[in-house]
Amino acid sequence: MKFNPFLLTVTVSLGLLLGACASGETQTTSSESPAPSPSIAHSPATNSATSSKAANHSTPRQGGQVLEVDNYHLEFVAAPEASGIHLDLFLQTGDTHVAIEGATVKGQVQLPDGSQQDVDFEYDPEEKHYAAMLPATASGEYKVVILTDINGKKVNGRFSFIQ
Numbered sequence: 001m002k003f004n005p006f007l008l009t010v011t012v013s014l015g016l017l018l019g020a021c022a023s024g025e026t027q028t029t030s031s032e033s034p035a036p037s038p039s040i041a042h043s044p045a046t047n048s049a050t051s052s053k054a055a056n057h058s059t060p061r062q063g064g065q066v067l068e069v070d071n072y073h074l075e076f077v078a079a080p081e082a083s084g085i086h087l088d089l090f091l092q093t094g095d096t097h098v099a100i101e102g103a104t105v106k107g108q109v110q111l112p113d114g115s116q117q118d119v120d121f122e123y124d125p126e127e128k129h130y131a132a133m134l135p136a137t138a139s140g141e142y143k144v145v146i147l148t149d150i151n152g153k154k155v156n157g158r159f160s161f162i163q
Contacts, residue, residue: 064076064077064078064088064090065077065159065161067157067159068094069094069155069156069157070094070155071093071094071095072091072092072093072094072100072150072155073090073091073092073093073094073097074089074090074091074092074146074148074155074157075089075090075092076088076089076090076144076146076157076159077089077090078142078144078161078163080137080163081133083133083135084133084134084135084136084137085133085134085136085137085142085163086131086132086133086134087107087119087121087131087132087133087134087144088129088130088131089105089107089121089129089130089131089146089148090128090129090130091103091105091129091130091148091150091155099128099129100150101123101125102123102150102151103123103130103148103149103150103151104148104149105120105121105123105130105146105147105148106118106119106120106121106146106147106148107119107120107121107132107134107144107145107146107147108144108145108147109134109136109142109143109144109145110142110143110144111136111138111140111142112138112139112140112141112142112163113138113140117134117136119132119133119134120132136163137163138163139163140162140163141160141161141162142160142161142162142163143158143159143160144158144159144160144161145157145158146158146159
């Protein structure tokens with residue numbers, strides 16, 4: 001029998017491939033390290049910024065969805081009314097839950113039909129939260145992005161609710 005280098009290469013390659021499949025790992029011959037894959041949080045309320053959730057701080061106080069972002073506590077509440085959906089945002093310090101006045105708060109809402117509507121939140125000094133009215137009554141899932149500017153610091157959150 002004559003030595004065939006091609007057959008040896010195919011046999012060794014096939015053995016490596018089958019070994020990698022059996023171990024559940026993929027093998028690469030590249031000398032570059034793979035780029036780290038981003039982690040994505042999945043929940044009704046997610047945030048693109050770094051969020052830290054302390055158990056005692058992330059408890060809803062108004063019955064809404066809560067995000068702890070940096071040193072801020074955001075609680076979002078959506079309540080249906082006859083003329084639309086009343087949106088409340090409780091923007092507070094993360095440690096003591098003191099209401100933050102004077103922030104600019106805007107919302108970008110994706111309606112169930114896929115269209116988008118912007119809303120501006122106004123601060124209610126009596127209730128110590130930001131409020132807006134969304135003139136929509138369609139049934140389905142609403143996705144909300146809250147964009148806040150607190151003395152130049154951007155604090156954003158993502159929420160969703162079903163009407």
